[in-house]
Amino acid sequence: MFLMPVTPPSLSSTTIVNADHPEVIAFAHAHRGSAADPRSQAVSLYYAVRDSIRYDPYELDLTPQGLSASRVLQTGRGWCVTKSVLLAAVCRVVSIPARLGFADVRNHLSTERLRQTMKTDVFYWHGYTAIQLDGQWLKATPAFNIELCDRFGMLPLEFDGTADSIYHPFDRAGNRHMEYLNLRGEHDDVPLADMRATFAEHYAHMSRLGDADFDADVALETAS
Numbered sequence: 209m210f211l212m213p214v215t216p217p218s219l220s221s222t223t224i225v226n227a228d229h230p231e232v233i234a235f236a237h238a239h240r241g242s243a244a245d246p247r248s249q250a251v252s253l254y255y256a257v258r259d260s261i262r263y264d265p266y267e268l269d270l271t272p273q274g275l276s277a278s279r280v281l282q283t284g285r286g287w288c289v290t291k292s293v294l295l296a297a298v299c300r301v302v303s304i305p306a307r308l309g310f311a312d313v314r315n316h317l318s319t320e321r322l323r324q325t326m327k328t329d330v331f332y333w334h335g336y337t338a339i340q341l342d343g344q345w346l347k348a349t350p351a352f353n354i355e356l357c358d359r360f361g362m363l364p365l366e367f368d369g370t371a372d373s374i375y376h377p378f379d380r381a382g383n384r385h386m387e388y389l390n391l392r393g394e395h396d397d398v399p400l401a402d403m404r405a406t407f408a409e410h411y412a413h414m415s416r417l418g419d420a421d422f423d424a425d426v427a428l429e430t431a432s
Contacts, residue, residue: 217396218305218340224398225293225308227300229278235294236301246304247341247369250348253302254367257295258350261286265322266422268414270404288351289335293398295350296337305340309347310392310399313375317352317360317386319425325413330389332406336374338394345394347372359430 221228227236239260241252264285273279277297280286286294292308299306313334323329336349348367357364361380367373375386407414 216305218307219300219303220396221297221300222397223272224275224277224400225297225300225396226276226278227297229276229297231281232277232294232297233301235281236298239298240302246302249302250299250304250339250341251367251369253298254295254348254350254373257291257298258365259353259355260284261291261294261350261353262423263287263291263352263356264422265318266417266420268417270400270407272400275398275400287335288331288349289333289398289403291350292335292337295339295348299337299339307338307345307394307396308398309336309338309394310334310403311336311388312390312392314387314389317362319422319429321417321420321425322422325417326411327413328410330410332410333392333403339369341369346370347374349373349375356426359426 226232236253239253239256240249243249261280262285265287267283267285267287267290269275275290275293277294280290280294296306296308310333312330312332314329315331315334318329336347338345339348346369349365352362352365354364363376363380365373365375
């Protein structure tokens with residue numbers, strides 16, 4: 209009897225990590241680079257997601273469709289979770305195992321509107337991508353695009369495929385930037401029910417962001 213091979217979860221497509229979507233497949237092949245080795249491809253994909261997709265924490269849609277990799281490509285913007293979803297999806301397209309990691313962090317990069325809306329500087333379920341290269345799982349965090357880092361005086365996160373890429377604790381001026389408070393583990397898909405429960409408990413006012421413009425708020429607050 210012939211048995212069909214089973215695709216590992218870290219290589220599978222899901223409703224959210226929709227690596228089988230035509231736009232996701234096209235993005236992966238366009239940005240994987242010319243090198244054949246997985247490390248070089250993962251690095252190329254990391255920078256493509258980091259810098260071609262604008263970070264926007266106002267883009268908060270906790271539905272499977274709103275969190276999906278294809279949705280990020282269609283809007284050209286996303287927050288830490290959705291950009292990590294996209295990176296995981298494009299890695300899976302090119303047969304690089306990838307998962308989603310989460311942590312609670314104290315993030316000092318935010319706008320006044322976001323601080324007033326969240327009522328806290330703790331970002332629950334901050335997302336990153338865990339990528340398997342040479343049998344080792346590495347953390348890669350593609351959230352903040354290079355333009356945003358420059359505006360806020362932050363050190364951009366680099367990824368070379370050999371070491372974890374997580375946020376620096378301080379910015380270029382030596383000010384506190386990011387503190388990791390609690391690790392929530394790594395998952396093959398977004399643990400959406402748990403995430404929704406946490407957001408309902410801590411972020412009851414997030415819907416007030418409505419049609420607010422993150423880019424405009426950043427420009428206003430970083431104007432010299």
